[in-house]
Amino acid sequence: MTTIDTTKPTPGAETPPVDNYLTHSSGIMSWLGTLDHKRIGVMYLVSILTAFFLGGMFAMLVRLELMFPGEQILSQDQYNMAFTLHGVIMVFLVIIPSVPASLGNFVLPIMLGAKDVAFPRLNLFSYYLWVTGAVLAVSTVFFGGVDTGWTLYVPYSTTGTEMNGILLLTFAVFVLGFSSIFTGINFIVTIHRLRPPGMTWFRMPLFLWAIYATGILQVMATPVIGITVALLAVERLFGIGIFDPALGGDPVLFQHFFWFYSHPAVYIMILPGMGIISELISVHSHKHIFGYKFIAFSSVAIAIFSFIVWGHHMFLSGQSPLMNVVFSAITFSVAIPSAVKVFNWLATLYKGSISFNTPMLYALSFLVLFTISGLTGLHLGTLATDIHLHDTYFVVAHFHYTMMGGALIAMIGGIHHWWPKITGRMYSEFLGRTACGLIFVGFNLTFFTQFMLGSKGMPRRYHDYDGPNWTPEATELFGTYHFWSSIGSFVMAAGFFLIAFYLLHSLFRGKKAPANPWGGRSLEWQCASPPPHDNFSEPPHVGDPYDFTVLEWDEQEQGYHWRHDLKHEPGEA
Amino acid sequence: MADSAGSSPFAKHEAQVSAGTLGLWFFLAALTILFGASVLGYWVIRLGAGRDAALDLPALPRGLWFSTALLLASSGAMHWALTSIRNNRSGQLQLGLLATTGLGLAFLGVQTRCWVQWAAPLAAALSQSQTRFLLTGFYVLTGMHALHVIGGLIPLTIVTLRAACGRYSPSYYPGVRYCAMYWYFLDGVWLVLFATLLLGT
Numbered sequence: 004m005t006t007i008d009t010t011k012p013t014p015g016a017e018t019p020p021v022d023n024y025l026t027h028s029s030g031i032m033s034w035l036g037t038l039d040h041k042r043i044g045v046m047y048l049v050s051i052l053t054a055f056f057l058g059g060m061f062a063m064l065v066r067l068e069l070m071f072p073g074e075q076i077l078s079q080d081q082y083n084m085a086f087t088l089h090g091v092i093m094v095f096l097v098i099i100p101s102v103p104a105s106l107g108n109f110v111l112p113i114m115l116g117a118k119d120v121a122f123p124r125l126n127l128f129s130y131y132l133w134v135t136g137a138v139l140a141v142s143t144v145f146f147g148g149v150d151t152g153w154t155l156y157v158p159y160s161t162t163g164t165e166m167n168g169i170l171l172l173t174f175a176v177f178v179l180g181f182s183s184i185f186t187g188i189n190f191i192v193t194i195h196r197l198r199p200p201g202m203t204w205f206r207m208p209l210f211l212w213a214i215y216a217t218g219i220l221q222v223m224a225t226p227v228i229g230i231t232v233a234l235l236a237v238e239r240l241f242g243i244g245i246f247d248p249a250l251g252g253d254p255v256l257f258q259h260f261f262w263f264y265s266h267p268a269v270y271i272m273i274l275p276g277m278g279i280i281s282e283l284i285s286v287h288s289h290k291h292i293f294g295y296k297f298i299a300f301s302s303v304a305i306a307i308f309s310f311i312v313w314g315h316h317m318f319l320s321g322q323s324p325l326m327n328v329v330f331s332a333i334t335f336s337v338a339i340p341s342a343v344k345v346f347n348w349l350a351t352l353y354k355g356s357i358s359f360n361t362p363m364l365y366a367l368s369f370l371v372l373f374t375i376s377g378l379t380g381l382h383l384g385t386l387a388t389d390i391h392l393h394d395t396y397f398v399v400a401h402f403h404y405t406m407m408g409g410a411l412i413a414m415i416g417g418i419h420h421w422w423p424k425i426t427g428r429m430y431s432e433f434l435g436r437t438a439c440g441l442i443f444v445g446f447n448l449t450f451f452t453q454f455m456l457g458s459k460g461m462p463r464r465y466h467d468y469d470g471p472n473w474t475p476e477a478t479e480l481f482g483t484y485h486f487w488s489s490i491g492s493f494v495m496a497a498g499f500f501l502i503a504f505y506l507l508h509s510l511f512r513g514k515k516a517p518a519n520p521w522g523g524r525s526l527e528w529q530c531a532s533p534p535p536h537d538n539f540s541e542p543p544h545v546g547d548p549y550d551f552t553v554l555e556w557d558e559q560e561q562g563y564h565w566r567h568d569l570k571h572e573p574g575e576a
Numbered sequence: 577m578a579d580s581a582g583s584s585p586f587a588k589h590e591a592q593v594s595a596g597t598l599g600l601w602f603f604l605a606a607l608t609i610l611f612g613a614s615v616l617g618y619w620v621i622r623l624g625a626g627r628d629a630a631l632d633l634p635a636l637p638r639g640l641w642f643s644t645a646l647l648l649a650s651s652g653a654m655h656w657a658l659t660s661i662r663n664n665r666s667g668q669l670q671l672g673l674l675a676t677t678g679l680g681l682a683f684l685g686v687q688t689r690c691w692v693q694w695a696a697p698l699a700a701a702l703s704q705s706q707t708r709f710l711l712t713g714f715y716v717l718t719g720m721h722a723l724h725v726i727g728g729l730i731p732l733t734i735v736t737l738r739a740a741c742g743r744y745s746p747s748y749y750p751g752v753r754y755c756a757m758y759w760y761f762l763d764g765v766w767l768v769l770f771a772t773l774l775l776g777t
Contacts, residue, residue: 112585119585121595188602196595197585222602226610230617230720237716245621256620260613 023427027536038123041534043130044109045425048418050130051101054137058092061085063496066449070489072469072482082466083150088143090153091172095179096137098410099268102275103221104133104186106417107214109425111190113527113534114208116199116543121192129185136179143168143175152464154261157246157254161238169239173232180225183271187221190214199526201545205296208525208548212299213278216306220267220274224310228264231257255320262313270309272406274302276413277344280366283416284348286523287363288355291549294347301340308337315384319393327386334384341377345370360521361435365416368443372408376401379454394464397457400450408446415442415502422506423520427533428513434505441498448491456484517562522554528563593750600754604761607724611765614720615772618713622776636714636777637693643686644770650679651763658756664746666739673736673752676759680729687722691715713776717769721762728758 024041034042064085068077077085112120120126143149146167151159160169194215198207234245235257244250246257285292292298314322314330322330348370357363379401382388392398423429461468461481468481519528527534529543544565546553554563586592657672694714735751738744744752 117585121585122599123585125599184603184606188599188606191602192595192599195598196591222606223609226606227613230610230613233720234617234716253621253624256617260617263613 021531022535023531023533024536025427025533036127038119038127039536040108040112040119040123040126041425041538043126044105044107046130047100047108047133048105048425050134050137051097051105054092054096057141058089058097059496059499061089061092063492065089066489066492068466069468069485071486072467072478074467077466079466080148080150083152083464084144084148086464087149087152088141091140091149093406094153094268094272095176096133096140098272098406099179099183100133100186101272101410101414102279102417103190103214103217104129106279106414106421107190107275108186110421110527111193111211111214112197113530113538114211114525115193115197115202116526116539116545117193117197118537118539120189121196122189125185125189129182129189132178132182132185136175136182139171139175139178143171146171154265155232155235156261157235157238157252157257158248160235161247162249170236173236173239176232177229180229183221184225187218187225191218191222194218199542199545205299206545206547209281209292209295209298209302210275210278210525212302213274213281216302217271217274220271220306220309224264224267224271227260228268231260231264234260255317255322258317258320259313262316263310266313266316267306267309269402269405270305272410274305276369276410276417277302279413279417279420280348280369281344282523282525283362283366283420284351285549286420286521286551287360287366288352288357289522289551290351290355291547291551292347293350293353294343295549297343298347301343304340305337308333308340312337318386318389331384331386335381338377338381345374345377358521359436360419361430361432361439362416362420362521364436364439364443365412365419368439369409369412369416372404372412372446376404376408379404391460392457394462395457396453396461396463399463400453400457403450403453408450412442412446418506420521421527422509423516424527424532424534426510426513427516428509429516429520430509430513431505434501438498438501438505441501442495445491445494445496445498449488449495450491452484452488452491456481456488459484514561517557517560519554519563520561522551522556522563524548524551524554589748593748593753596750596754597757600757604757607761607765611720611769614717615768618717618772618776622713636773637690639686639690639693640770640773643683643690644766646679646683646686647763647766650676650683651759653679654756654759658752661739661744661749661752662746666742666744669744669752670736670739673732673739676755677729677732677736680725680732680759684722684725684729687718691718713773717773721766721769724762724765728755728762731755732759 024039027039034046037043037046064077065082068075068082068085108120108126112118149155149168149172150163151169155169155172163169194207194211237243238245238247238250238252242250244252246252246254248254281292281298312330312334314326315334318327318331348366379397383392383398383401419430419435457463459480460477461484468485469478473481516532518531520532521528524546525548526539526543526545530539553566553569555566556562557564584592586595653672653675657669657676660666660668660672731751732755735755738751
């Protein structure tokens with residue numbers, strides 16, 4: 004039994020020259036060769052945000068092109084390459100690794116009270132695999148580009164002229180897949196073997212459950228995309244028809260293989276985001292999470308379901324009608340665990356003492372946007388309506404609401420939530436809330452209009468909507484929607500640049516962050532901000548990660564700490 | 577999953593080794609999916625080609641039986657090495673590891689010979705639609721397996737060298753253990769692939 008020493012200042016608060024992971028060693032090599040999970044997490048964060056910037060720029064090109072009828076700034080071929088690279092970068096380089104590799108790497112071991120992940124060297128190796136894959140993927144621009152869409156569907160990918168681009172990209176996807184598998188294994192084993200005494204599976208923060216479920220998906224699904232792109236490369240190199248119908252191959256086989264990975268990959272993207280939302284909602288409502296076990300198990304249920312719904316991407320591919328019905332029915336059932344989460348989050352908010360901090364605003368945005376994405380998913384999962392909506396902007400809007408409104412908004416919320424922990428600085432709350440508002444408004448303006456575009460019949464991937472093949476009414480109607488969609492994307496871009504500005508500004512001018520600015524109860528809030536090299540100088544207090552009654556606000560410190568009157572027994576809930 | 581020095585987050589070696597073993601199990605699970613998907617893809621293409629397609633295919637090279645025997649012997653040697661270190665016979669450990677590595681290399685040699693042997697029928701068949709089937713069935717499956725054997729030989733060589741330096745003891749032999757797990761796995765995968773190829777042609 005330990006009594007908290009009330010006279011002792013919180014580490015890092017009043018004794019300035021304290022050693023932390025940022026100051027532990029210096030020089031570029033101490034970063035590039037580091038085995039410290041925190042530094043690797045920061046390197047991932049910087050790299051992934053760079054890729055996000057790049058992918059965003061390609062999106063702006065696409066939006067500028069579509070803003071008005073007629074060719075604007077890109078030729079047809081350039082347009083195809085721009086949206087392909089936007090997709091490839093955002094999916095493979097940004098959203099799939101975003102939360103686990105950056106925030107997960109930083110937070111996961113600290114949440115477990117551990118010194119590092121189970122295999123620090125493997126962790127660094129994963130990072131360099133990611134870098135290699137990223138360089139390869141982006142370098143396709145210099146080798147003729149890729150214009151197949153990120154899905155690499157055959158026969159586009161087997162018959163085009165941009166041979167080298169496709170080969171490079173398949174190799175990049177292969178390498179990125181390995182990075183993803185190794186990260187997944189690392190986190191699974193870390194969660195299995197490095198939980199501190201007293202932290203049972205059901206006392207883990209829900210973020211860790213989400214990362215665990217994601218890890219299982221990464222390990223089990225990624226090999227399939229590996230073999231798929233390997234076969235694609237073989238086909239391309241030797242001209243042998245595996246998938247290409249002109250050579251006697253089966254293009255639907257490619258789609259089956261591709262979606263067997265890429266549907267679970269959707270959940271590799273969204274599950275960690277959901278994990279973040281569980282943390283944000285509970286911490287910023289200062290209220291115990293509602294339905295802990297339901298949220299935890301729904302992550303696992305979603306992971307399992309995700310393996311048996313891939314056929315819903317292929318309703319119009321000539322798949323048998325029976326398969327379509329089965330896949331449609333299973334797809335609907337994914338709504339159950341997803342809704343379980345949403346309702347539990349709502350119940351957590353109910354009668355909570357909600358602080359509308361920037362991270363919380365992102366969590367609330369997530370709730371709205373993710374719900375819209377889930378509900379529009381039903382239209383696409385229904386066979387009859389999907390025939391109308393397939394390959395229209397409705398699909399584009401739906402998955403942007405999921406991937407961006409869900410996964411990415413959660414990640415940005417997570418960055419704001421853990422920014423004080425990562426950097427030891429507070430950002431400007433006012434600018435933070437402003438940027439969140441800009442992004443929320445811009446996002447909806449961009450993508451809600453695309454729901455309408457899609458239901459009116461605007462096909463996706465089209466370079467233009469003017470000319471003899473379009474009626475003047477269609478051109479005018481689509482033109483209006485596309486115009487406002489583009490305006491929305493500029494608003495959103497302004498929001499992201501604002502974020503970049505105030506976060507960078509906070510590094511130099513931000514207030515020093517206390518150890519626990521939000522009142523979080525999980526273990527990462529018990530070490531200093533930024534954490535010391537070994538994370539914890541003394542073992543942290545393990546307990547119920549959502550029991551906020553043990554904390555109280557300290558005006559002087561501008562943060563939370565343990566209640567003075569509390570005697571604490573380690574391991575006690 | 578190298579043997580860890582100062583960077584390990586675990587307080588004890590045993591915990592690190594046990595975590596390494598668990599990690600390797602998950603890695604093997606991922607590889608199982610990889611090979612499983614390949615075999616599945618093979619059968620989809622094979623059955624799509626029709627029942628009689630096999631008649632047009634040249635017989636599998638005889639050398640595959642020999643390479644199968646070599647790989648089995650190699651796993652036997654690995655097992656011998658593993659039991660040797662458990663019983664503190666470091667001389668036999670080194671011999672066993674050497675034999676495993678040697679037999680593994682010999683396996684690759686015989687596989688290469690088989691690939692060359694089949695190149696002529698492949699060239700002859702290139703005009704037919706079964707070509708894709710020859711290629712996926714034989715070259716992709718065996719090639720992928722061979723790549724994994726090469727991937728296994730690298731750590732195996734390191735472990736063999738370390739064993740020669742006397743780095744392992746009956747209470748501490750993680751490298752040997754990881755290599756053995758991986759090697760048995762590759763052996764099992766090969767048996768499945770070989771059976772698939774035999775049934776398919």
